[in-house]
Amino acid sequence: MALKHLKRAALFLVLASPAALASDLSLSIRRVDGPGWRAENIEVQLLPPKVLQLRIGAITLTGQAPIQDLRLSCRELAAGQGARCDKAKFTAIAPGLGKLDGTARFEFHSALRWQAALALPSQGLQLALTQDADQIDAELHAKNFNFSEASGRYAAEKLSADAKLSLHNNGRVQIALKTQGGQVYAEPVFADFGVLPIKLDAALIKNAKGWGIERWVSVLGKAGRVEASGQLDAGFKLLTLMAVVQAQDLAPLVATAVQPFLIGSKLDGVTVDGRASAQLALSDGAVQNLDVQLDGVNFKADKLGLSLDEMAGDVHWSPMSAAISRLRWSGGAVKKVALGASQMRFRAQGKDFSLLEPWRQPLLEGALNVERLALRGLGGAQLNADFTGALEPLNLTALCKALGWPEFTGTLAGRLPGLTVRDDVWTIDGALEAQLFDGNLRVSKLQAVQPFGVLPRVMADLEMRRLDLERLTRTFSFGRITGRLDGEVKNLRLLNWSPVAFDGRLYSTPDDDSKHRISQRAIDNISAIGGGPTGFLAHGFMSVFEDFGYDRLGISCVLRDGICQMDGVEPAGSAEGQKGYYLVKGAWLPRINVVGYAQRVSWTNLLSQLKSAQASGGPKLE
Amino acid sequence: MTRKLPMSFFSALLATACVTINVYFPAAAAEKAADRIIDDVWRAPAPKAEEPQPTSSLPSRLFVALLDVVVPPAQAAEGQQPNIDVSSPEVQRIKASMEARFAALKPLLDSGAVGLTGDGLMELRDANAVPLAKRNAAKGLVADENNDRKALYREIAVANGQPQWEGQIQSVFAQRWMAKAQSGWWYEDAGGWKQN
Numbered sequence A: 001m002a003l004k005h006l007k008r009a010a011l012f013l014v015l016a017s018p019a020a021l022a023s024d025l026s027l028s029i030r031r032v033d034g035p036g037w038r039a040e041n042i043e044v045q046l047l048p049p050k051v052l053q054l055r056i057g058a059i060t061l062t063g064q065a066p067i068q069d070l071r072l073s074c075r076e077l078a079a080g081q082g083a084r085c086d087k088a089k090f091t092a093i094a095p096g097l098g099k100l101d102g103t104a105r106f107e108f109h110s111a112l113r114w115q116a117a118l119a120l121p122s123q124g125l126q127l128a129l130t131q132d133a134d135q136i137d138a139e140l141h142a143k144n145f146n147f148s149e150a151s152g153r154y155a156a157e158k159l160s161a162d163a164k165l166s167l168h169n170n171g172r173v174q175i176a177l178k179t180q181g182g183q184v185y186a187e188p189v190f191a192d193f194g195v196l197p198i199k200l201d202a203a204l205i206k207n208a209k210g211w212g213i214e215r216w217v218s219v220l221g222k223a224g225r226v227e228a229s230g231q232l233d234a235g236f237k238l239l240t241l242m243a244v245v246q247a248q249d250l251a252p253l254v255a256t257a258v259q260p261f262l263i264g265s266k267l268d269g270v271t272v273d274g275r276a277s278a279q280l281a282l283s284d285g286a287v288q289n290l291d292v293q294l295d296g297v298n299f300k301a302d303k304l305g306l307s308l309d310e311m312a313g314d315v316h317w318s319p320m321s322a323a324i325s326r327l328r329w330s331g332g333a334v335k336k337v338a339l340g341a342s343q344m345r346f347r348a349q350g351k352d353f354s355l356l357e358p359w360r361q362p363l364l365e366g367a368l369n370v371e372r373l374a375l376r377g378l379g380g381a382q383l384n385a386d387f388t389g390a391l392e393p394l395n396l397t398a399l400c401k402a403l404g405w406p407e408f409t410g411t412l413a414g415r416l417p418g419l420t421v422r423d424d425v426w427t428i429d430g431a432l433e434a435q436l437f438d439g440n441l442r443v444s445k446l447q448a449v450q451p452f453g454v455l456p457r458v459m460a461d462l463e464m465r466r467l468d469l470e471r472l473t474r475t476f477s478f479g480r481i482t483g484r485l486d487g488e489v490k491n492l493r494l495l496n497w498s499p500v501a502f503d504g505r506l507y508s509t510p511d512d513d514s515k516h517r518i519s520q521r522a523i524d525n526i527s528a529i530g531g532g533p534t535g536f537l538a539h540g541f542m543s544v545f546e547d548f549g550y551d552r553l554g555i556s557c558v559l560r561d562g563i564c565q566m567d568g569v570e571p572a573g574s575a576e577g578q579k580g581y582y583l584v585k586g587a588w589l590p591r592i593n594v595v596g597y598a599q600r601v602s603w604t605n606l607l608s609q610l611k612s613a614q615a616s617g618g619p620k621l622e
Numbered sequence B: 001m002t003r004k005l006p007m008s009f010f011s012a013l014l015a016t017a018c019v020t021i022n023v024y025f026p027a028a029a030a031e032k033a034a035d036r037i038i039d040d041v042w043r044a045p046a047p048k049a050e051e052p053q054p055t056s057s058l059p060s061r062l063f064v065a066l067l068d069v070v071v072p073p074a075q076a077a078e079g080q081q082p083n084i085d086v087s088s089p090e091v092q093r094i095k096a097s098m099e100a101r102f103a104a105l106k107p108l109l110d111s112g113a114v115g116l117t118g119d120g121l122m123e124l125r126d127a128n129a130v131p132l133a134k135r136n137a138a139k140g141l142v143a144d145e146n147n148d149r150k151a152l153y154r155e156i157a158v159a160n161g162q163p164q165w166e167g168q169i170q171s172v173f174a175q176r177w178m179a180k181a182q183s184g185w186w187y188e189d190a191g192g193w194k195q196n
Helices: A002-016 A250-262 A396-403 A469-475 A520-529 A603-615 B004-016 B027-041 B059-070 B073-080 B089-111 B132-159 B163-179
Strands: A025-034 A037-047 A051-061 A067-074 A083-094 A098-110 A113-120 A125-132 A135-148 A154-168 A172-186 A189-192 A198-207 A210-220 A224-233 A238-247 A271-283 A286-301 A306-318 A325-329 A331-334 A337-339 A342-349 A352-355 A359-363 A366-376 A384-395 A411-416 A419-422 A425-428 A431-436 A439-449 A457-468 A484-495 A498-508 A517-519 A547-560 A563-567 A570-575 A578-586 A594-596 A600-602 B114-116 B122-124 B186-189 B192-195
Touching: A051 A083, A135 A172, A172 B132, A189 A250, A189 B132, A250 A271, A337 A359, A337 A396, A342 A359, A366 A411, A384 A396, A384 A419, A396 A411, A411 A439, A457 A469, A469 A484, A484 B089, A498 B089, A517 A520, A520 A547, A520 A578, A520 A594, A520 A603, A563 A603, A600 A603, B027 B089, B027 B163, B089 B114, B089 B132, B114 B132, B114 B163, B122 B132, B132 B163, B163 B186
Parallel strands: A306 A342, B114 B186
Antiparallel strands: A025 A037, A037 A051, A051 A067, A067 A083, A083 A098, A098 A113, A113 A125, A125 A135, A135 A154, A154 A172, A172 A189, A172 A198, A198 A210, A210 A224, A224 A238, A238 A271, A271 A286, A286 A306, A306 A325, A306 A331, A325 A342, A331 A337, A342 A352, A352 A366, A359 A366, A366 A384, A384 A411, A411 A431, A419 A425, A425 A439, A431 A439, A439 A457, A457 A484, A484 A498, A498 A547, A517 A547, A547 A563, A547 A578, A563 A600, A570 A578, A578 A594, B114 B122, B186 B192
8 A cells, every 4th residue: 555655656746847857757557546446557658848648558446347548648748837738639448438539638736736627529528627725626518428338227318418526625525417408328217308307406425424415406307306315325325315306297207217117017107297295204225204295196007007187185104103194086097997086094104004984986876985994015925905895886887888898787786895815816705786687696706816917817706696588688689588587607707807717607597487488589699699590580481470488598608718618408409410409498389499509619709699699680570 | 443444554555655646747748839829929930840959958858859769659649648728818818918019029139139038038138229218118018028928937837737837838938939039139048148
């Protein structure tokens, strides 16, 4: 160490009193180490009276790629009280910038009073350093500056900015930065200063723990402002921080500073606009307190299928004893289900969330009433849920429309007494009851599998009792059938709200003594579903009859991997080696039986047959 | 008592003659299944009559070769070889999502910005090949693709009733993605990144 100091002293000696030297001088230093930097293979050559050449093999800032082959050559050295050179040539190879070629100027009076300036016109950079007694000032101007580093983690394009850095001997650092335009990428943040210019004014002070942040004010165009104070450790890691964020326009702030951190998550692609302010307290590198005030905030997360409009309120989070949060919104949507205005009072604390009063979310002319909701261990493997809720009668037609299903008329309601979450399977206890077609539909064993994963699925069991076939067939313009219908759809699995698997069965309600009649068109349609001919009744003797009596009807489908394994109400005889099953078993005379032979039918074909049955006008007799 | 005696005798016999039933991972079938999916996702032309064999002897390939020796071809021809089912709606849906994404990913693969990793995923290996403003969009595409791929490997294993096969399916896919990589694409093997 002593030797290094000696060598540095020798260098200063050379520069400080060049006039004293009459003959050529050359000096080689193998290595000089400083705090956070290192210079290797330094050669200084003085050819009196006017030539000074400096060559440094490599300058390395700790953790960075080295600046190589730095050469400074001055042919107009003016020696007097100190040394001065107005036109020096400068070249170097810098990481991410390639070959630098520019001019330098320096004036040296003493180690405590000197100036140096560097201009790199091809890179659009100008750097000026001034040491005056106890302070070094560095001024950097960049104009259309391009930079790209090998890893691609940091880059700049057409960056124009002015920066000023002052280092005082007492350990005080003042930073002023103003961007004029251009773009910067610092993984994962991409900032377009044309859209969001930044003005920063900060003061740091060296202290025992590292660096104290005395002042930090950054103004982000017209979008917002961040003020902070705190403490960094010697490696510039945050220890404590008090930050206040004022956002007049959340949209560019969220897009620049938040969205990049959501890539790959379900919140990726989130858009937020409106106004907000936030206070953040950090200590020991961990968030102690976060208070957010929202005003007119519109939130939209497409991947989650969730949007909330005109959110307002105060949200507080803290690892312990968090204050009460209040949030209200004027509307929104879950997938295509529109939500009405609602509000919520809750506590968000650590990994826990709990409602402090029942929450009623109006939707589909009804509402979801959540009486109790407490989630513990959010974001962890084991989520503990305490939930009680109820569904106030929803309009089924609106729900079916939103989910892209055939539109049933009726209402859906029910009590939901509990929720269990295990291995990312959310199971809702209780059942939902729908009143439709004068009958009953019961939805039980409701499960959501990986609701926030790549493949959210919904599973349920359905049970239908005593649906009025006349109303049902009229709704779907399927022809006309009278009588009652029962059914079960077990192990129903919905992917993207479309059924992909179930064990389904629809059949005439046993011991139903209502009138069983079926129209020609309905027979045609059922026949078509069973893969049979259509329109054959419209000709000849049978065309006289508008409808027919039937004993029982029914269909079953076990759907797996896009194939429906079909069956009917009971086995019929075989034809051409194929086993048949009754879809409609006739009664009285003239008796019509519809027998199906197709065993395996593609589900998409079946659906399109159903659709075309609905669309077709059917035989003229109707 | 008289009835219980033989029962305990049998259980003792069972305990001593411990029978282990191994469900071997059907690597050859998994390769075929992977190829079908990869061809669809990358919309490759009909598979060539003879796939060029990778020069490195990959472990699963070796395993298949061993199986070929042990199992007489006649038996295989009788359709007794295990099959890997990729027709489950979950698998089909992930595949469709990956097919839709490929148009956006292909330019990134072509330019070398994105490469195929050794574990059957993708990586943004040269961010500098992507314009600054599009770098995060590229990262998003890769992240979404990787989420889909992980789900694909898991759902194929689950659909075949063998969730523990997930890792093996992933390594079969890793090899097949590379074998089917278009010329100019980058892939990663034990020696680092290489260009196809």
